Amino acid sequence: MFERTYYATHPDMMEGATNAQLRDRYLVPGLFRAGEIVLTYSHGERFVIGGAVPGETPLDLPVQTEPASAAGHPLLERRELGVVNIGPRPGWVTVDGEIVELDRYEALYVPMGTRAVSFAGEGARFYLLSVPAHAPFPLRKVTLAEANPMQRGSLEGSNDRTIYQLVLPHLCASASLCLGLTQLKPGSVWNTMPPHVHERRSEIYLYFDLAEDQRVFHYMGKPDDLRHIVVGDGEAVISPPWSVHMGAGTSNYTFIWAMAGENQDYNDMDVCDLCQLR
Numbered sequence: 001m002f003e004r005t006y007y008a009t010h011p012d013m014m015e016g017a018t019n020a021q022l023r024d025r026y027l028v029p030g031l032f033r034a035g036e037i038v039l040t041y042s043h044g045e046r047f048v049i050g051g052a053v054p055g056e057t058p059l060d061l062p063v064q065t066e067p068a069s070a071a072g073h074p075l076l077e078r079r080e081l082g083v084v085n086i087g088p089r090p091g092w093v094t095v096d097g098e099i100v101e102l103d104r105y106e107a108l109y110v111p112m113g114t115r116a117v118s119f120a121g122e123g124a125r126f127y128l129l130s131v132p133a134h135a136p137f138p139l140r141k142v143t144l145a146e147a148n149p150m151q152r153g154s155l156e157g158s159n160d161r162t163i164y165q166l167v168l169p170h171l172c173a174s175a176s177l178c179l180g181l182t183q184l185k186p187g188s189v190w191n192t193m194p195p196h197v198h199e200r201r202s203e204i205y206l207y208f209d210l211a212e213d214q215r216v217f218h219y220m221g222k223p224d225d226l227r228h229i230v231v232g233d234g235e236a237v238i239s240p241p242w243s244v245h246m247g248a249g250t251s252n253y254t255f256i257w258a259m260a261g262e263n264q265d266y267n268d269m270d271v272c273d274l275c276q277l278r
């Protein structure tokens, strides 16, 4: 049921890695295919990273297939799910019979124990993130208007952007998942500048709202040993807990960040001094 598995990696594996190896280990392309649900599995925090692009007929979240003892059980038996509609049109998520409309940039938190989830609406594009959970928290839709927008950076620094925290304890309770959306203003290209590392959480970035012929140069690695991965519209990238995650685009763009791990303390991050980057 998972299109591919991404393994956890050691920072020593950066040394001598080819560009192709880096892309293979950390880049998650092809999540949004018309009429399909695509799911991938990352050993880092056991993230399921996926996309659902419904056509005329709704798409159902699949049930577990492995191990045999879990076959047929709901995927969310011991997991929670975050959904964000990044498509141009509204869509509908049905959660155990309850229908929730999600407009562009709106998010939905779906609790552990949910049996059936389906996605509908032509023109909607659902980005999916699921992590293991120990307890259910209430089903909740979150809009950008409810999030406390945090203005960061400046146009002079080419990093004028707004960070919206969507799934974090102060707004939407979850067992482990933290999720938000960041929009860069026109003329700004740098995200997460200055960069940081959070050893206690892994993070997934999804870059979108990028024209087809534009790219984001996503940086990763230990702060004193950076590499980069060239990312296109609708592609995600996995950031291991030992890595920085920052990027510069050839235009402005939007990205969704999702974290899970030891805690849900957004501020538990070690901000880098730019002069230490190599």
Ligand SMILES: O=C[C@H](O)[C@@H](O)CC(=O)C(=O)O
Pocket: 152, 161, 163, 180, 181, 182, 191, 192, 193, 198, 203, 245, 257, 259, 269
């Ligand atoms: O751990 C937090 C995440 O990396 C993001 O919230 C950072 C971000 O959106 C930004 O600075 O632009």
Ligand SMILES: [Zn+2]
Pocket: 196, 198, 203, 245, 269
């Ligand atoms: Zn981060």
